[in-house]
Amino acid sequence: MRIFKLSPQKKIYLLSFFRDEPVWELYSQDGREKVDRPVKNPGIPILAIIPDRFFFFYIPRAIQGKNLRHSREAARLQLGHLFPSPGPGEDMGVLNTGNEILGFFQKADFGHFLEKYKDQLAMAGSVTTPFLLGRALMHAENISSWYTRNPGDPVVLVRKDRLDYFSGDDRELEKRLGNHKSDEKPVLLEFRDLVSRLTNMVIPWSRFRLSLPEIEVRRGETRFLAGVAAVILVAGLLFCFGEIFKLFSARSYKNDWEKALESLYASALGPDFGSDPYGLLLYRASQSRSEDQNGLDILSLLGILSGSAPDSLVVESLSLGIDSGVIRAFVGSYDEMENFINQLRRNNKYTFTLDQADSADGRVNLTIRVAY
Secondary structure (H helix, E strand, O other): OOEEOOOOOOOEEEEEEEOOEEEEEEEEOOEEEEOOOOOOOOOOOEEEEOOHHHEEEEOOOOOOOOOHHHHHHHHHHHHHHHOOOOOOOOEEEEEEOOOOEEEEEEOOOHHHHHHHHHHHHOOOOEEEOHHHHHHHHHHHOOOOEEEEOOOOOOEEEEEOOEEEEEOOOHHHHHHHHHHOOOOOOOEEEOHHHHHHHHOOOOEEHHHOOOOOHHHHHHHHHHHHHHHHHHHHHHHHHHHHHHHHHHHHHHHHHHHHHHHHHHHHHHHHHOOOOOOOHHHHHHHHHHHHHHHHHOOOOHHHHHHHHHHHOOOOOEEEEEEEOOOEEEEEEEEOOHHHHHHHHHHHHOOOOOEEEEEEEEEEOOEEEEEEEEEO
């Protein structure tokens, strides 16, 4: 149960309405001051007091019920029996203050007022009227006879289980008091007196809270939107944390791969492999290919040719490229040519291929391709 009690360190925002215009004040035990409309969720309790003229309250009589639900139904039946049904824009209901059950009628013009100020009213932790606040305060002080008189509102005269609403001055008040003899003189509760008493008493807010479904729905929507925003925020934070974790993991893997790669570079190039080891590897690979391509051993090739050649072999030309060469020669006969080619093919170092052979002038001309 929420208890409102001001201490020297505690404050309260009060939203009231003068001539249907909102007035914001900040109350503390040191006094009050007018302020601008606070921001949402200011961290200080907010109490809104709306004018009594929008409501008519009724104290049901002889309510008997086994539980709260039965008592509320009995009060509702009593209201329906004693008063006409609400008209367009009006409403009728019952209110449980914790001390008693009250009936109320909401006037048609309250809808316009509520629509105009529902954003500000939705900020309040409790919405009440001067009558409801006075009822809770006087019940706490065990005072049964009192009345309120606020500008623009009807005078509400309270005597135990009876309420009188009227407009008029002290003469009208005396007249009504004379019609109902009582030894107890009613206490006047003006608006400032209500707030002053509230700041010095411990009163549960539920004792004077007015239930306004329109405001509760709006608060629920705000809480829902706040919940959605919180869920999105948490999801966003979890996503960010996940991405940060992935980033740290990727950095860890990157460092491991860099160390392994540096080890490979060192094994291939030595410990001093410089700032561009990959480029150095490409350079050395290119050199190796060039050495392989230009590594033809001419003496070895000539040795194979001479070792396989018949006595009639004459080499006319030898043209060598990067990976192959062409030999032009002639021999005395086809048999010598065949033996010569077969002898060349038996070596394991070079590949010899007969490209062309023809006979002319009593000899056989040969074109042989060698791959190395």
